[in-house]
Amino acid sequence: MNQLSKLCICILCSFVFTTEGIKAQQQLMPLDGSSLTDRWLIQNDTAKTFRILPYKPVYVLGINYTNDINKLPQSDNPLNTVTTPTEFNKAELTFQLSFKTRMVRLFKNKKQKVDLWVAYTQLSKWQFYNGLISRPFRETNYEPEALMVLPMSYKFLGLDGVYLGIGFNHQSNGRSNPYSRSWNRVMFQAGWETEHWSFVLNPWIRIQEEAIEDNNPDIENYVGQAEFLTAFSQNNHNISLALRHSLKGGDESRGSLRLDYAIRLLDYLHLHAQIFHGYGENLIDYNHKQTTFGLGFSLIRWR
Numbered sequence: 001m002n003q004l005s006k007l008c009i010c011i012l013c014s015f016v017f018t019t020e021g022i023k024a025q026q027q028l029m030p031l032d033g034s035s036l037t038d039r040w041l042i043q044n045d046t047a048k049t050f051r052i053l054p055y056k057p058v059y060v061l062g063i064n065y066t067n068d069i070n071k072l073p074q075s076d077n078p079l080n081t082v083t084t085p086t087e088f089n090k091a092e093l094t095f096q097l098s099f100k101t102r103m104v105r106l107f108k109n110k111k112q113k114v115d116l117w118v119a120y121t122q123l124s125k126w127q128f129y130n131g132l133i134s135r136p137f138r139e140t141n142y143e144p145e146a147l148m149v150l151p152m153s154y155k156f157l158g159l160d161g162v163y164l165g166i167g168f169n170h171q172s173n174g175r176s177n178p179y180s181r182s183w184n185r186v187m188f189q190a191g192w193e194t195e196h197w198s199f200v201l202n203p204w205i206r207i208q209e210e211a212i213e214d215n216n217p218d219i220e221n222y223v224g225q226a227e228f229l230t231a232f233s234q235n236n237h238n239i240s241l242a243l244r245h246s247l248k249g250g251d252e253s254r255g256s257l258r259l260d261y262a263i264r265l266l267d268y269l270h271l272h273a274q275i276f277h278g279y280g281e282n283l284i285d286y287n288h289k290q291t292t293f294g295l296g297f298s299l300i301r302w303r
Helices: 003-025
Strands: 058-066 091-108 113-126 137-156 159-172 182-193 197-207 226-234 237-245 255-266 269-278 290-300
Touching: 058 269, 091 290, 137 182, 159 197
Parallel strands: none
Antiparallel strands: 058 091, 058 290, 091 113, 113 137, 137 159, 159 182, 182 197, 197 226, 226 237, 237 255, 255 269, 269 290
């Protein structure tokens, strides 16, 4: 079977998986591009706790191509430096799952409330087209987090302030050395929106580890110390841009950008295209610079 045939089969399977998943999820979460106000239940005081809601996009990229596959992952920790390369293909299948739920209302009076949310995101990189090494999962990142959200109501440069948040984020790939990668962060969030635009500023502080236990000692110098996300949604179109940066100058001025475009095909199903450039496309590639392009299907958009 040639590569084109495999790609067609993979995209078809992705389509079936995605459309079947819609039926199971429609009763659990609103899958259209709702506003930040709706996503965080800012004005909804009657919504029940533990309801599954959208967080980050859910997608399957049937083809995800990189200009420079990382065959020899490196780290400043010698225990996490790979010495034998693996013959990975530049093309792989990528999918992401993500959801959140409001666990409890921590505080409420006539003027203010604070909600505790928990969320989970999983990103997987699958060497589906690489039969020579039995099509392994090259990398899977697991990202649970907890976030306290404080609704806000104010104007800033013509934007509506929606919320402020602070929480804890853990991200790891669940692997043993030398492939193990993980870090913990204190996360901050601030969100603004208009009728068609949303903006989220997400800086973080890394929780430092002992040197011998640190799989990726300099990860914040590559993945960055803050992310800015903006999304535009109108009719059947959604465009989002995510920018991350180390907030440093000179040789340590690094980061990434990710551009996503989704167009509605049928009900909640979207054709999804993604371009990434920079460092930290996933954890094992945290200090590996590359450009990737992906095409597939998505269910949940940023907005």
